[in-house]
Amino acid sequence: MTPLLEVTDLTVQATxxxxxxxxxxxxxxxxxxxxxxxxxxGSGKSSACLSLIGLLSRGLEVSGGSARLDGVDxxxxxxxxxxxxxxxxxxxxxxxxxxxxxxxxxxxxxxAEARRMHGGADRRTARAWAExxxxxxxxxxxxxxxxxxxxxxxxxxxxxxxxxxxFAGGPRVVLADEPTTALDVSLQxxxxxxxxxxxxxxxxxxxxxxxxxxxxxxxxDTVIVMYGGxxxxxxxVDAVLSRPRVPYTAALLESTPTLDPExxxxxxxxxxxxxxxxxxxxPFRDRCAHATPSCTDAFPEGKxxxxxxTYWCWNPMW
Amino acid sequence: MLESDVVTPQPLxxxxxxxxxxxxxxxxxxxxxxxxxxxxxxxxxxxxxxGSGKSTLLRLLxxxxxxxxxxxxxxxxPLAELSGERxxxxxxxxxxxxxxxxxxxxPRHRIRDVxxxxxxxxxxxxxxQRVDLARTMLxxxxxPMEFADRFPHELSGGQRQRVAIARALSCRPEVILLDExxxxxxxxxxxxxxxxxxxxxNEGSVTYAVVSHDLTxxxxxxxxxxxxxxxxxxxxxxxxxxxxTPLHPYTRRLVDAIGDPLAGHRSAGERLxxxxxxxxxxxxxxxxxxxxxxxxxxxxPEAAATQRI
Amino acid sequence: xxxxxxxxxxxxxxxxxxxxxxxxxxxxxxxVFAPYDPGTQDLGAALLPPFTGGxxxxxxxxxxDVLSRLVHGGRPIMFIAFLSSAIALVVGSLAxxxxxxxxxxxxxxxxxxxxxxxxxxxxxxxxLLAAILSPGIKSALIAISLVTWPQVARVVRADTMRVATSDxxxxxxxxxxxxxxxxxxxxxxxxxTVMIVIGTINLGVAVIFSAAMSFLGVGVQAPLADWGNxxxxxxxxxxxxWLVVLPGLVITAVVLSVSILGDALRDRLDPRSASGGSxxxxxxxxx
Numbered sequence: 001m002t003p004l005l006e007v008t009d010l011t012v013q014a015t016x017x018x019x020x021x022x023x024x025x026x027x028x029x030x031x032x033x034x035x036x037x038x039x040x041x042g043s044g045k046s047s048a049c050l051s052l053i054g055l056l057s058r059g060l061e062v063s064g065g066s067a068r069l070d071g072v073d074x075x076x077x078x079x080x081x082x083x084x085x086x087x088x089x090x091x092x093x094x095x096x097x098x099x100x101x102x103x104x105x106x107x108x109x110x111x112a113e114a115r116r117m118h119g120g121a122d123r124r125t126a127r128a129w130a131e132x133x134x135x136x137x138x139x140x141x142x143x144x145x146x147x148x149x150x151x152x153x154x155x156x157x158x159x160x161x162x163x164x165x166x167f168a169g170g171p172r173v174v175l176a177d178e179p180t181t182a183l184d185v186s187l188q189x190x191x192x193x194x195x196x197x198x199x200x201x202x203x204x205x206x207x208x209x210x211x212x213x214x215x216x217x218x219x220x221d222t223v224i225v226m227y228g229g230x231x232x233x234x235x236x237v238d239a240v241l242s243r244p245r246v247p248y249t250a251a252l253l254e255s256t257p258t259l260d261p262e263x264x265x266x267x268x269x270x271x272x273x274x275x276x277x278x279x280x281x282x283p284f285r286d287r288c289a290h291a292t293p294s295c296t297d298a299f300p301e302g303k304x305x306x307x308x309x310t311y312w313c314w315n316p317m318w
Numbered sequence: 319m320l321e322s323d324v325v326t327p328q329p330l331x332x333x334x335x336x337x338x339x340x341x342x343x344x345x346x347x348x349x350x351x352x353x354x355x356x357x358x359x360x361x362x363x364x365x366x367x368x369g370s371g372k373s374t375l376l377r378l379l380x381x382x383x384x385x386x387x388x389x390x391x392x393x394x395x396p397l398a399e400l401s402g403e404r405x406x407x408x409x410x411x412x413x414x415x416x417x418x419x420x421x422x423x424x425p426r427h428r429i430r431d432v433x434x435x436x437x438x439x440x441x442x443x444x445x446x447q448r449v450d451l452a453r454t455m456l457x458x459x460x461x462p463m464e465f466a467d468r469f470p471h472e473l474s475g476g477q478r479q480r481v482a483i484a485r486a487l488s489c490r491p492e493v494i495l496l497d498e499x500x501x502x503x504x505x506x507x508x509x510x511x512x513x514x515x516x517x518x519x520n521e522g523s524v525t526y527a528v529v530s531h532d533l534t535x536x537x538x539x540x541x542x543x544x545x546x547x548x549x550x551x552x553x554x555x556x557x558x559x560x561x562x563t564p565l566h567p568y569t570r571r572l573v574d575a576i577g578d579p580l581a582g583h584r585s586a587g588e589r590l591x592x593x594x595x596x597x598x599x600x601x602x603x604x605x606x607x608x609x610x611x612x613x614x615x616x617x618x619p620e621a622a623a624t625q626r627i
Numbered sequence: 628x629x630x631x632x633x634x635x636x637x638x639x640x641x642x643x644x645x646x647x648x649x650x651x652x653x654x655x656x657x658x659v660f661a662p663y664d665p666g667t668q669d670l671g672a673a674l675l676p677p678f679t680g681g682x683x684x685x686x687x688x689x690x691x692d693v694l695s696r697l698v699h700g701g702r703p704i705m706f707i708a709f710l711s712s713a714i715a716l717v718v719g720s721l722a723x724x725x726x727x728x729x730x731x732x733x734x735x736x737x738x739x740x741x742x743x744x745x746x747x748x749x750x751x752x753x754x755l756l757a758a759i760l761s762p763g764i765k766s767a768l769i770a771i772s773l774v775t776w777p778q779v780a781r782v783v784r785a786d787t788m789r790v791a792t793s794d795x796x797x798x799x800x801x802x803x804x805x806x807x808x809x810x811x812x813x814x815x816x817x818x819x820t821v822m823i824v825i826g827t828i829n830l831g832v833a834v835i836f837s838a839a840m841s842f843l844g845v846g847v848q849a850p851l852a853d854w855g856n857x858x859x860x861x862x863x864x865x866x867x868x869w870l871v872v873l874p875g876l877v878i879t880a881v882v883l884s885v886s887i888l889g890d891a892l893r894d895r896l897d898p899r900s901a902s903g904g905s906x907x908x909x910x911x912x913x914x
Contacts, residue, residue, distance in 0.1 A: 040504035041475065086589065184367035185531055185570075185575045193583035211505060218580045255506040257534040259561055259576055267516070268509030268538060274474055380801055411805030421794040424813050436802040 003028035004070065004172045004205045005052075011064035012047050012056065014228075019277055021060060021297075022048045023229040027222070029173055029205035032236070034196065036208045036220035036237070040252075042275040044229040049177050049209045054082050062278040070172055087118035091166035093195075094242040095178040097158035107134075107161055108146030111168065117272050118169025133164045135193065156187035160194060160241050167198045173205040174198075180215060213256055216242050225249050228275065228283025230299060235309025245316040248284045282314070328394045330525060331356040331379055331412065332492045336388035348374040350549035351388075354527075361519060361526040363536030363557055365572065366546035372529045375546070376497050379527070380414055410440050414488040417498040418478050423470040427454075430466035433481055436539070437487055437488045455484040457528050459514060476507045483514060495527045500535050512538050533576055537561055545569045551605060555612035566614045643887035646880050654701035661695035665852045670886025672866050685869045688860065693869060696852040697877055703847040704854055707764060709834035711771035715833075716826040718772070720810025724818065726780070728810050738784065741777035749774040750839060757845035767846040771836045781824050786821040790814050820893050827889030831882040838878050854878050 005028065012022035015080040022044040029035050039045040050056050051209040052067050067074040069089055077085060086092075094100045102110060111130035115121050121129060127146070134142035139159050150158055160180065166174050176195060177293060180188040196219055199206040209215055216223050217237060224234040225248065244250045247272075255269045282288070285295040294300075294314045302310045333354040339345035349371040352385040356362050368373040377383045378390055381397045391395045392408050394504040400408050413436060416422045423432045430452035437443060437451055452466040459480040471480060479499065486494045499515070500508040516539060518524055528536050536543060536557065543557040545568065574581040603615040652798030653660050662683070677685040677693075684693040722741065726734035753770035760766040790796065791814055799809045840846030841855025849856055854874045861870035 040506060061528055126575065180579070183580075186367060188573050188579045189575060189581055189583040205515075212579075213505070214577065215579045218578060252506055255509050257505075257508055257538060259534060259537050259573065261558065261562060264538060264558060267513045270509030270513065271506040272478060275508075377797075380797075382797055382800060406803060409801070412801070414798060414801045416794045416798060418794075424795045424799075424817065426816055435799065435804075439803040560819060 009065035039226035363540035723783025
């Protein structure tokens with residue numbers, strides 16, 4: 001199957017310090033596939049996501065690699081080209097739904113606008129589409145929601161609207177940057193279900209950025225584990241999260257607090273130390289129980305195994 | 319055993335039938351009849367999502383807002399009646415740690431001023447004493463002493479939370495109220511903070527009230543749990559029991575979501591519902607004892623008996 | 628203060644500082660710099676264009692040296708502008724802090740007073756005051772202070788409300804500080820940057836008002852030299868462009884510089900902004 005999105009060796013650099021916040025990242029997204037990028041602060045996961053849609057903040061720039069969406073290299077697009085790509089070919093859902101929506105425009109207006117601009121419909125068709133989507137999304141009074149403003153909706157409702165807007169233009173790939181993090185835990189399931197259904201139905205791809213391993217385990221097909229700008233391990237979610245090869249992945253899984261009665265009363269596992277950026281070698285070495293001198297000298301080459309996962313480690317767990 | 323043999327000590331903090339409404343015309347009932355007891359040595363969790371009223375309750379317990387009706391007491395004295403020395407004792411005895419990121423510290427103050435503020439207010443310190451205390455406090459939470467001269471924005475989230483804990487502990491309080499203490503932190507370091515807090519509690523010196531939507535933090539840090547929804551407590555009881563065998567459907571939903579974010583939405587195309595569709599009026603069933611030591615608002619309390627292990 | 632040792636100055640800021648510095652120096656030491664006495668008339672040498680007859684910037688209708696009048700003309704304007712905006716800043720900030728932090732009936736009352744003040748057209752008010760108090764520097768001072776304090780109060784109040792809801796303010800109360808202590812120790816300093824910005828913007832406004840009042844004849848009175856009344860009398864001699872353009876340029880330059888400086892000061896004073904304080908945190912934001 002040809003991939004919808006093909007990222008090769010993507011490198012994002014901070015212009016002032018010269019540090020690579022994303023360093024040589026490669027992955028593919030196939031139709032109907034959910035690819036999750038999991039990492040913590042400093043991992044580069046958000047920058048990777050934003051670089052794909054050309055929304056890096058000032059001070060960050062793509063310094064190497066490519067990202068091909070249906071053959072078009074996203075890194076070569078001009079600002080004008082982006083107008084035709086964002087929304088129509090590539091959608092995005094942000095973490096903060098209140099900030100993502102225009103506070104002075106009604107929900108109906110914003111949804112219809114997305115549909116008109118990227119789906120090519122006229123105003124009436126677009127509004128009809130919007131109302132129909134709201135019904136499909138489970139809102140019990142779509143006309144009222146159409147007239148409502150973002151601040152009048154709850155967080156969960158807004159985020160669903162944002163998702164509808166992201167999918168409005170029929171994009172090939174949708175990026176979702178921590179879409180459920182700001183939602184109440186009892187609403188996360190609904191949002192994730194929505195994302196899954198939209199992706200599978202449209203045959204598009206979903207790139208889900210998250211710090212929450214259990215979310216990733218629930219919805220992703222493929223997972224990419226990042227630390228300090230590097231991809232340390234990637235592959236089918238079952239292989240990577242159930243039988244991790246890389247110490248960081250294992251430590252991350254181990255240190256995620258659970259409701260396991262056996263663990264109650266015992267000190268929680270944790271990864272000692274704090275994130276310190278390093279230009280050379282493996283970024284996780286200071287906090288890794290398996291580190292050896294070669295980890296400081298150079299970043300390892302990737303190796304693949306029969307589970308179709310790739311890992312970058314001098315001292316894998318197995 | 320004679321009744322008089324059993325002496326119930328005064329709870330450190332107690333809320334009795336507390337209501338807090340906002341606005342005059344059709345008021346928002348943020349807290350709508352809540353009873354909470356924080357006793358020495360029994361750390362308490364208050365779990366809930368947005369709109370549950372848990373954060374408002376926290377602010378009421380911290381005397382940052384006044385109740386619309388109902389009383390909150392510190393060791394038996396209503397907060398509204400505190401003044402002078404008793405008020406000072408309340409401030410020494412009751413401290414707080416908030417969520418951060420970024421907002422818990424005055425961005426213009428250095429860490430040494432931030433971390434010693436409660437102690438300075440309580441005792442007054444000379445500048446050398448301030449520096450010494452700052453260094454001691456930093457060491458007690460495993461932070462390097464050089465941090466004393468830094469500004470808050472120069473520390474990571476986890477480091478700031480440790481400073482916040484050290485600050486809260488600096489006056490040797492009896493109770494610390496924590497609002498989402500680890501929610502804003504990376505998952506792999508949440509354990510560090512929780513372990514730190516649990517160690518302090520085990521040393522016998524402090525009791526916690528943890529307000530959070532994150533049941534895992536509450537699970538590891540508390541002995542008694544109140545679950546709040548829309549301003550009322552829907553279930554309460556010993557933390558482990560509540561989480562291992564929840565009786566109220568809302569509690570069950572919160573617990574299930576932890577291991578499995580897709581819980582309840584496993585099948586494709588399931589008709590998604592509005593947030594308010596399950597608009598039960600939470601207040602309708604009363605909060606009654608449905609099992610020994612367990613209270614909940616259940617439509618059919620008798621059914622609870624069959625759910626015990 | 629370490630803000631003065633920063634290396635990263637941008638071109639506009641440097642220019643702004645230069646312009647204001649020059650204006651200040653000239654205003655203070657005017658007699659030293661002015662080549663002629665600004666009041667000396669020489670009707671035989673009237674309306675000379677710049678660079679003629681020993682007058683770098685020409686002469687006006689009464690033969691007075693334009694350059695000297697410009698140098699001296701800064702004094703009343705700057706004096707009035709600085710003093711009135713200082714008064715407005717103090718009064719407005721106190722009102723804004725009070726209304727923003729304590730709120731309630733008294734806070735609302737203060738803001739309603741500010742609104743009332745704002746509903747008066749400023750120039751009309753200035754003229755009215757001049758008529759009542761007799762025109763001159765004193766009435767200009769009062770008028771401008773009255774007219775500009777409400778905007779300061781509004782801005783300060785808004786920022787005070789933002790700061791007052793911060794966690795660290797609540798935690799200071801939890802630590803046991805009284806409301807007044809919290810206001811002075813935590814709230815006011817963090818609103819300080821806003822005060823500086825609005826204060827400098829206000830200074831620009833005050834300069835314009837001051838010049839406008841003189842232009843209209845209700846501020847500084849002739850024969851005292853002042854950019855505003857120079858501009859006013861210059862309008863009768865539009866063929867002699869230097870009588871209008873030069874005072875106008877000077878006013879514009881000063882106002883622009885004040886505003887650029889306000890921006891630059893705000894950037895410097897916020898410990899978190901990229902160009903101020905120590906270098907950023909070790910953990911990148913947004914990565």
